[in-house]
Amino acid sequence: MKGKAAVLVKPDRIETWEVPIADPEPGGIVVRTVVGGVCGSDVHIANGDAGEMPFPIILGHEGVGRIEKLGPGVDADYAGVSVKVGDLVVWSPIPLCGRCYSCTVLQQTPCENTQYFEHAEKPNWGSYSDYAWLPRGMSFYRLPEGADPLAVAALGCALPTVLRGFDRCGPIQLNDAVVVQGAGPVGLSAVLVASQMGARSITVIDKAPARLEAARRLGATNIVSLDLSMEERARAIADETGPSGADVVIECAGVLQAFPEGIDLTGPHGRYIVLGLWGAIGTQPVSPRDLTVKNLTIGGAAFPAPRNYYHAMHLAARLQNKVLLADLISHRFSIADATKALEVTHSGAATKAIIDPAL
């Protein structure tokens, strides 16, 4: 069996290859990709910012697809739900070995033996592809009955990332005043979860009208334009939160300058959760004294765990009609047009772009 795939052969060079699709290994499955989500990280991987990769690699770590072949011994997903050929599944793209210090003692992802990419011609789980070959140890979950694969894919790895942030740094509490910096997929996911958890107010800072409109739909109560000066933004947020300030500020902007502003916006005894700076390498001046006198907690998170993918899938399926999640997908591209998909993601033109192998 063979399938098409978008292969990054070196930084800034993507080619469409016909690659061999191996039979699944014991414990693994082969999936026919229905949606390959395009993530901001893919832009950094493709342009070389994320460091040296084991080229050539198949891009894409967000996928929803239908089971094409079950490996020996597989009759259920990683939550014990029985599966058969043709079922829709979503997978956690971070394989875990189950027998290392991170896996068994820390119980954290990633794991010492996690391999993010594999050579494009070897069995491969990159999702800009017709097929994804999921090894043993790569968690996959069957979508609930009636779930729209586009709704589950719409927030991509951003929604699991936000859930991991709350796992690591504590959840939103009832009546918290929340500020979200940035309304890309991570920011929109933060808005959605904060709203579901009972935040009193959710203020979003961004300037792209389509993203701000989406943020409102997902539960934002207040919009602050990035076109205002930093002082004006702070005043607008203080007007919303009142004198107690923001209880939780979530960095989802992906730009370094957001960091000192986020610390500043976090109210006394508040928490600042940094999720968006994965690709933003550099430093920023901050006043450490502010952390002490305001009693602040700062945390960050990346590399969601399988449980975060499981909960993200169920949350998306449950809310798919209420907040029209699939409508967040603004751009669709064929495998051959992967370069264009990365361009609209990089420019911010897309709320969310996907690769649709059927195109």
Ligand SMILES: [Zn+2]
């Ligand atoms: Zn991602």
Ligand SMILES: [Zn+2]
């Ligand atoms: Zn491990």
